[in-house]
Amino acid sequence: MPKLIIDEREITVPEGTKVIDAAERMGIMIPRFCYHPALGAVGACRVCAVNCLDGPIKGIQMSCMIDAQDGMKVSTTDAEAVDFRKHVIEWLMLHHPHDCPVCDEGGHCLLQDLTVSGGHGVRRFQGPKRTHTDQHLGPLVRHEMNRCIQCYRCVRYYQEFTGYEDLGVMQIGSRVYYGRYRPGTLESPFSGNLIDICPTGVYTDKPSRYRGRRWDFERRPAVCLHCALGCHVTVSARYREVVRQEARFSESINGHFICDRGRYGFPYVNLPQRPRSARVDGTETGWEAALKTAGERLESVAWKTGPQGIAVVGSARCGLETQGMLKRVADAKGWQGPVLDIDPAAANVRTAVSRLDSDLQVSLREIETADCIVVVSADPLNEAPMLAPALRQARRNGARVTVIDPRPASLPFQFDHFPVAPDDLAAAMAILIRKCAEKEPLSELGKTAVRSIEAVSDGADIPDADGLAALYDDLHNSRRPVIVCGTHTAPPEIPGMAADLALLLRIAGPRAGLFYVMPGPNSFGAALLSDPAPSFGDLVSAIEKGEIKALVVAESDLFGSGIDWDRLRNAMNKLELLVTLDYIDSPTTRAAHILIPTLTSYETPSLLINNEGRVQQSPAAFRGGDPIARTGGGDHPPRAFRRDIPGREMGAAWTALLTLGGRDPGSAPVNLTAWLGEAHPALTSLPEASDFPPDGVRLPLAENAVERFQTDRFSHGEKEEDALTLLVVDRTFGTEELSSLSSILKELTPSPFIHIHPEDAAELGLSEGDAVGIDSEAGTTVLPINLTPEMARGVLVIPRRRDLDDRLPQERRTVLSKTAIRKATEDA
Amino acid sequence: MLPTNVKQMLNQQIQAAEHPRELAIDIMMAVQDHYGYLSDEALEEAAAIVGVDPLKLEELATFYTFLYREPVGRYVIHICDSVICWMNGYESLRDHLCKKLGIQMGETTPDGLFTLLPVCCIGYCDRSPAMLINKKAYGPLTPAKIDEILETLRAEAAETTPS
């Protein structure tokens, strides 16, 4: 470990540390524009100059380009270095438009900071300035090229780091231009990071343009709710609205970046249609009054039907506090449930949670260090966007990435795809598992596991079964293989088989890891805190039979449960009482007899467990209330004096549930952490809110994984002849519940269509662009088709758009007879 | 549109290449030879052949001196604008050229015969000051020699242009 002297202080750093980073460890921030830890060094801007006074290298050097070495004596304050940096800044500023007052970057601009701290105050250059034409880059990012200092961060981020090619650097010399070939919407779903990464104001946040300077905002850390990864964000709120979000560094999860769904999914918090006042039978009452009425009516239902006549429902977007409280109240009252995950994937998530062991868990960042990755039944870019760049980094480090999934996979790097139909996924996994058994002496349980796999068909229908067998060899010979397994559309045996494969690989040698992709930000918590039965489907049947008369629904839209809408509507009409607690307007809040508005995770702290089993805390960013833009009708807010915040007469869902459970709002505060510990043993040692570590805590999951194979197999139904499987799948924008309410992302949500394999289309007599009608329980859906060769045969794939849900079959996987699919006639 | 045979030949080259991108410049050069310069249409056709976003070729085309994104004259004069030629009188030769042709650097004569552009060192330093016209190097230059070269080219053009 080299020992060197920087500014007369000694420091020892790990081999390979750049001088710029060594200095940063000592608290010395050497100026930099082009250097970024996620992108590495290129030495493009020359502003990080230091003077090496003694040692192996001497003279003015770029501190981002040299490794710390023994005996180095570096000065950052040396007059020559300071003068050098001053001149560099002066020429980087030659053509700058000096438009800081109207630039949204002003106030948090690295160029501003370094210009001032570098001592360059007066422009000496008298010549005409070089100017550029800006481009339209879509709804998210605003372009102002004149402010560019040619640091190359944007293009290196965009092309090298995330693998998209529609933004780059053109021209030469002083004309160097960063942008697209033609103006147009950026293709990358990670484009918002350009805003964070550009050290000046070339790329700024378009939706929040001119909405405030950084110091005007309440800025707080938060955890993203728009998928299960739990990336870190920084929230900026002003005038009781969330205005902007930025990526926040996380060592274990997202690194420096986030996806655009996470960045721009927030507008649901500000929406005018968000429920803000409690309502009983359509009449506004106070929050407490509504809770009181709800309590009384629940009592009266319980008196008539017994406590079993009441059921409670939550969702995967509820924080642990709410999920835990649903369980506590249901247990105490003898109500049915809680059903904490109504997603059709809930059973798969449950399997995943039960199969994830401490020694198999890998974090998102650890995926970057894997050298052989098999993604099964998952679509990273659409289901957990930031997984895609993590896989890309692994690929850049030489990993082989393979996707086994029926959908037309697209990833921003080179990968292998086995387009296996859903019914054959188990057979494909069985090939890998059997191959492992051939090679290794297994434990008794391992043998049983493999024997039970014999029941799975022999994989005759798998395209390129030999390729799969060869893939096993790569897995076997790798150092750090990772199995990524989806839950959204996976057949029920797949999550368990993925775990079996990871375990068997462990026995075979390599340090295999397992990474599940789950639907909601707290799917994991829901699986921990609730029992397999009743499921939401069970509740609906019980309602239909008249056994359940009242439902308490917390932060959950029942119309996303995969149950046919007509059936659900009829069931809900049979209810005597529907109490809905939520912060979004949904069919379920609209159907409520009693509506209790609640606070979002921006307004009240919440704990969430991500897909990896990591508990994270998302603190409140601001206190909530009706946005001033609304109370003032676009003008100055009312001047009437009041002591409370308008539109803030509400609490967190869990406090409402506490009251519904019969606790007097005035009684002593509860110890939530202790209660969570009582709710599940894995939650016993959660840190207190005040000392929650920045990257959260990994739950202690079961160990001794070797003994935990899935030995009971699922019986495989006969494949239906002349049938097609219809998959309704997630897409990056437009599917996830909260972000699909985002006005900002509307423009990026394309109209729906059906993917079909060209050969299947030919058999059905369909051609590209044809409007095709599909008959299902939901009625007939007519959509254009898109011939897609890179997908499995025998499958139709519809990317789901939540706002058109009522037109699509609710099941994620439906088997359709071929006769249910036909060309829609002109007049249909 | 490129003639089918040209397109076929280029597609074959790409198919034979291990990394199609390594042929990006060659393909653009070939397409430019056909059209005389790289129009937007030409660049997009080249991108389709190489199989990349047009941006990837635009990045190269706007950086690389010998790819012309605007129409050029029949003879493209690249006068060397690098250190040895600077020492040996580049500036006065450039001024001479501009005066003689009646255009500024970067412009094309109204008769469409000559375009004047700078170029980085062309490796002719031992015969500096130097210039390149349609891939042929000339040097060491004097004003008189330049006049002579221009006259020869004019005559050549007159000969080969049907009146």
Ligand code: SF4
């Ligand atoms: S646009 Fe921004 S990030 Fe890109 S080179 Fe210019 S200053 Fe750097």
Ligand code: SF4
């Ligand atoms: S990947 Fe998921 S958690 Fe991360 S920013 Fe995107 S939506 Fe949010």
Ligand code: FES
């Ligand atoms: S930060 Fe070192 S050269 Fe730019």
Ligand code: FES
């Ligand atoms: S400097 Fe002109 S040819 Fe080398």
